[in-house]
Amino acid sequence: MLKAEDYLVGETAWCPGCGNFSIRNALASALSELELSPHEVLICSGIGQAAKTPHYIRANGFNGLHGRALPPALGSRAANKNLKVIVASGDGDSYGEGGNHFIHNIRRNPNLAHLIHNNQVYGLTKGQASPTSEQGMITGVQVNGVAAPALNPLAMGLVLGAGFVARCFSGEKEHLKETIKAAINFEGYALVDILQPCVSFNKVNTWGWYKQRVYFPEIKDPQDWPAAMEMSRQWGEKIPLGIFYNHPRPIFESSLPALEGEPLASRPFDPASMSRVQDEFL
Amino acid sequence: MEVNILVGGAAGQGMDTVMNLLGKALTREGYGLIYTKDYMSRVRGGHNFSRLRIAAGKPWSNVETFDILVALNEETYYLHHDNLAPSGRVIYDPRLFDLPDDETRGVSVELENLAEEAGGKVMANTVAVGALLVLIGLPGTAVEELLKETFADKEGVAEENILALKAGMDAASRFCSSCFPLPSKSEGGKKLFIDGNQVLGMAALASGCRFLSAYPMTPSTGVMNYLAGKMKDYPIVVEQAEDEIAAVNMALGASYTGARSLTCTSGGGFSLMVEGLSLAGMTETPLVIILAMRPGPATGLPTRTEQGDLEFAIHGGHGEFPRAVLAATSHEDAFYRLNKAFELADRYQIPVLFLSDQNFADTHRTVEQYDFSRLNYNRCLAEEGQYEEPYKRYRFTESGVSPRALPGQFADQVVLVDSDEHDENGNIIEGAQARRLMVDKRMRKLTALAEEMDEPDLYGDPHPDTLLIGWGSTYGVLREAVDALSASGAKTAMLHFSDIWPLPRKRLNSLLPEVKLSCCVENNVTGQLASIIRRETGHLINRSILKYDGRPLLAHEIIAEVEKNAES
Ligand SMILES: Cc1ncc(C[n+]2csc(CCOP(=O)(O)OP(=O)(O)O)c2C)c(N)n1
Ligand code: SF4
Ligand SMILES: [Mg+2]
Numbered sequence: 049m050l051k052a053e054d055y056l057v058g059e060t061a062w063c064p065g066c067g068n069f070s071i072r073n074a075l076a077s078a079l080s081e082l083e084l085s086p087h088e089v090l091i092c093s094g095i096g097q098a099a100k101t102p103h104y105i106r107a108n109g110f111n112g113l114h115g116r117a118l119p120p121a122l123g124s125r126a127a128n129k130n131l132k133v134i135v136a137s138g139d140g141d142s143y144g145e146g147g148n149h150f151i152h153n154i155r156r157n158p159n160l161a162h163l164i165h166n167n168q169v170y171g172l173t174k175g176q177a178s179p180t181s182e183q184g185m186i187t188g189v190q191v192n193g194v195a196a197p198a199l200n201p202l203a204m205g206l207v208l209g210a211g212f213v214a215r216c217f218s219g220e221k222e223h224l225k226e227t228i229k230a231a232i233n234f235e236g237y238a239l240v241d242i243l244q245p246c247v248s249f250n251k252v253n254t255w256g257w258y259k260q261r262v263y264f265p266e267i268k269d270p271q272d273w274p275a276a277m278e279m280s281r282q283w284g285e286k287i288p289l290g291i292f293y294n295h296p297r298p299i300f301e302s303s304l305p306a307l308e309g310e311p312l313a314s315r316p317f318d319p320a321s322m323s324r325v326q327d328e329f330l
Numbered sequence: 331m332e333v334n335i336l337v338g339g340a341a342g343q344g345m346d347t348v349m350n351l352l353g354k355a356l357t358r359e360g361y362g363l364i365y366t367k368d369y370m371s372r373v374r375g376g377h378n379f380s381r382l383r384i385a386a387g388k389p390w391s392n393v394e395t396f397d398i399l400v401a402l403n404e405e406t407y408y409l410h411h412d413n414l415a416p417s418g419r420v421i422y423d424p425r426l427f428d429l430p431d432d433e434t435r436g437v438s439v440e441l442e443n444l445a446e447e448a449g450g451k452v453m454a455n456t457v458a459v460g461a462l463l464v465l466i467g468l469p470g471t472a473v474e475e476l477l478k479e480t481f482a483d484k485e486g487v488a489e490e491n492i493l494a495l496k497a498g499m500d501a502a503s504r505f506c507s508s509c510f511p512l513p514s515k516s517e518g519g520k521k522l523f524i525d526g527n528q529v530l531g532m533a534a535l536a537s538g539c540r541f542l543s544a545y546p547m548t549p550s551t552g553v554m555n556y557l558a559g560k561m562k563d564y565p566i567v568v569e570q571a572e573d574e575i576a577a578v579n580m581a582l583g584a585s586y587t588g589a590r591s592l593t594c595t596s597g598g599g600f601s602l603m604v605e606g607l608s609l610a611g612m613t614e615t616p617l618v619i620i621l622a623m624r625p626g627p628a629t630g631l632p633t634r635t636e637q638g639d640l641e642f643a644i645h646g647g648h649g650e651f652p653r654a655v656l657a658a659t660s661h662e663d664a665f666y667r668l669n670k671a672f673e674l675a676d677r678y679q680i681p682v683l684f685l686s687d688q689n690f691a692d693t694h695r696t697v698e699q700y701d702f703s704r705l706n707y708n709r710c711l712a713e714e715g716q717y718e719e720p721y722k723r724y725r726f727t728e729s730g731v732s733p734r735a736l737p738g739q740f741a742d743q744v745v746l747v748d749s750d751e752h753d754e755n756g757n758i759i760e761g762a763q764a765r766r767l768m769v770d771k772r773m774r775k776l777t778a779l780a781e782e783m784d785e786p787d788l789y790g791d792p793h794p795d796t797l798l799i800g801w802g803s804t805y806g807v808l809r810e811a812v813d814a815l816s817a818s819g820a821k822t823a824m825l826h827f828s829d830i831w832p833l834p835r836k837r838l839n840s841l842l843p844e845v846k847l848s849c850c851v852e853n854n855v856t857g858q859l860a861s862i863i864r865r866e867t868g869h870l871i872n873r874s875i876l877k878y879d880g881r882p883l884l885a886h887e888i889i890a891e892v893e894k895n896a897e898s
Contacts, residue, residue: 313736
C-alpha cells in the first residue's frame, strides 16, 4: 500500500498558505487509505490554480481547458469504466465557464467525484469575481462590488438531482479526507464543494472567516432532501459542513449496453467482421 | 437513355419515405440512380422537392430538367413546370388543384381519395409511387416486397399500402404506361442504396469507432442517427452532448482513455469546438471530426449546401499544430476515406477533420457493396516492453510521435496530458528551450503525415488543355462535366482532391505549368482551394467557377462556364 506522501509529486506553484495544499494532502491520504494505485485513478481538471492538481498528485491526469473538466471525465468513464475518475477544479472553472457541463452532468449522473476548490474568486487570473464571490466584494474588475448574488452550488446540485452533495472546508482536514473517500466510493456523481481560502486575492473569506463560521450539524437522515436543502442554504453567521445528501440513483454508465463486459478501450476488433452492417441498404 | 423525376410538395407530406422506397426498389431491380433532396428548414409547409435520376451505368449527379413531375401541391407545379420536358408528364391530384387548360401533360390520379379507399389518407404517397411505376414501366413486385419488409411488425399496414400502390397503378395506366422506358441495368451484383451520412456512420462503426459525442446540427445529424441506431447491437456509445464544446471535449476524454472517438457537426458547432480542436493538437489526442458544411455565416442556410469552411478547417483553432483535412468526394470513396481519417488520427496522434457537406450528406446513390476487408484498425498503442520506464506521454522521438499508452494500461505507470505547454512527462513548463523542443516534436510529425496524403484524382485527358480542379462533394458533377466536354472534342481533365491538408502537390506541380486553362470549381464565393494552391505551390489558377446560392453545382452550369472561358 502506498503512503499518502507517495502520491505527492511535482513542485507546486501555489502561494504559501493557500488552501489548495490541504486539499491536495487530503486527496493523497484518501487515495492511500482507499488503496487505489496511481494507474487506477484519473484526475481531470480545467484551468486555474485548483486545476493544477493533476500535476501534483501521482495518478493519470487530463489537465484540459478552462471550464471543460467534466466532459472529458464523462468520455473517460465511457471508454474505461474501471478507472476511478476524480474531477478537481476551481469554482470559476466548474460553476462559471463550465456551468453548462455542471448542470448536465449532474443530470447524467456518471460515476465520478467532483471536488470544487471553492475560493470564491478567480485565483489564477488575479482576483476577479467568481460565481460564488460574496455580493458586494470589491475586485479590480468589480470596482463597485459584485452586483449579483452568489450562486449556491449545493442547492443547485440538489435541485438538479445530485445523489451526493457535501460541503467541506480545507481547514477541517480529517472531515475533508473522509468526505473525499465517501465521494470516490459513491456510485454516481458526487458533488463536494470545498471552501478554500485564497490568501492572495480573497480578503473577505479568509481562513479565520471560515473557521469562525463552520460547524458540523447533526445529519439524521442523509436521504432527507428538504433537510439537505435547508443545510445547503445556510450561509452567513454559521456555515454547516457535512455530507448533506447521500441517495444513489441509476448511473449514466448503467444505461449503456456497450459498457457491459470489458471496458470499451480494451476490446479487440476486426473491421472485416462487420460487413453485414451494409445489408440493410441492399 | 435516362429518366428524371422530380417530386415536390410541402414539408411533412412524407416525400422522403416515398423516394426511399422507390429508390431502393429500383436499386434492387438493378438500375443505377441518384436521389437528391432540396428541403427547407421547417417541419411543416413550405416547398421541398427531391430529384431522382435513373441512368445507364452510374449517374454521378442530378440534372435540371426532368421527365416526370409529381406535384403533391399546386405550388410545385408552378415552380417546376418550366423544367419539365415537353414530352413529360405531371402526376397530380385533381381534387387538390387543377392544371391550367393548356397543360396537356397531366396524369390525374386522385391520390388522397384512392389512399382513403385503401385504408387512410396518409398513403397518398404510396398511390403516387404506383402511378410512377406505371409511367416508367416497372412492375410493382419490388415495391410490394419492400412495403412488406418496412411494415413487417405493423399488422395490416403493408397490405393497405399494397392496395394503395395498386390503385395508383390502375389510375395511371389509363393515361400512359411505360411511356418513359428505363435505361439499361447496371452491371454487377446487388448494390446498396445509401446516403452520404449513412456511408459515414457505417464507415465509423466498421472502423471501430466506440464513442460519438455530438450536438444535433443539420446536415451532420444523420451520422449521429445512424450510430445511435446501432447502440443496442454494437459496442458503441453515442452521447448527445449539452453543446458542441462538451461534444468535442467528451470525445477527447474517451479517446485519451482508449476509445476510437468521433464527433460530428456543421459550421456553427465547429466554431464552438475549435478550442477543443486546439486541445487535441496540444495533448496529441487522436480525434476525428466530421464537419458537414452548410452555407454560413452564422446560421446561414441550415438545410443547404456549401464548401465554405475549407480554410476554417485548415486553420481553425488557436496556435499551430499538425492536423489532417480529408473530404468526402463520393459515396464510393468516402467509406474508405473516413477509415483513413481514424487511422491517421491514431498513427500521428492528431485531430483529423473530415469535410462533408449537405450535398454529400443527403444524397442517396446506388453503389457497389463495400469491401470491409479494406478497412484498418491499428491503434498504434505502446505494447508492454515498447516504452522506456518511467512512462512519459510526450517522450521525444525522431518522428515526433511518442509511444502512446492508455491510462491504466500498465501497472504503476501514469499518463498525464496537459493543455498547458508541457515537458515529456506532461507537466506544465514555461522555459523557452523546453517550449521550442516540444513545438518541434509536434511539428516533426508533419513530414511523415504529408507523405500519407493521396494525390488528387486525375480523370479525363492525360494531357489536357483545360484542367478543372475541385474538392469534396463536387467529384461526381465534375466527372460528368469532363465527360461532356471531352465528348465535344475539348481536351479536358479534372484534378480532384479528397486529401487536402497537408496539400499534396506533385500532380499540381506537374500539371499546372502544362495546361492552357486551369479552373477551380467550388461551392463557395472566395475560391478557397484556389487560394490554398497559390499559397502552397506558387501556381496561379487562371479562373474560378463559383456557386454560393446554397445549391449544388450542376454539370450544365460548369460546361457553360468552361465554354465561355474557352471563347474569351
Ligand atoms: C477560455 C479561457 N478563458 C479564460 C481563461 C483564463 N482563466 C484561466 S483560470 C481562470 C479562472 C480561474 O478561476 P477558478 O476556476 O476559480 O480557479 P482558481 O484559480 O481560483 O483556483 C481564468 C479566467 C482561460 N484559460 N481560458
Ligand atoms: S492565488 Fe489564491 S488560490 Fe491561487 S495559489 Fe495563491 S492563494 Fe492559492
Ligand atoms: Mg477559484
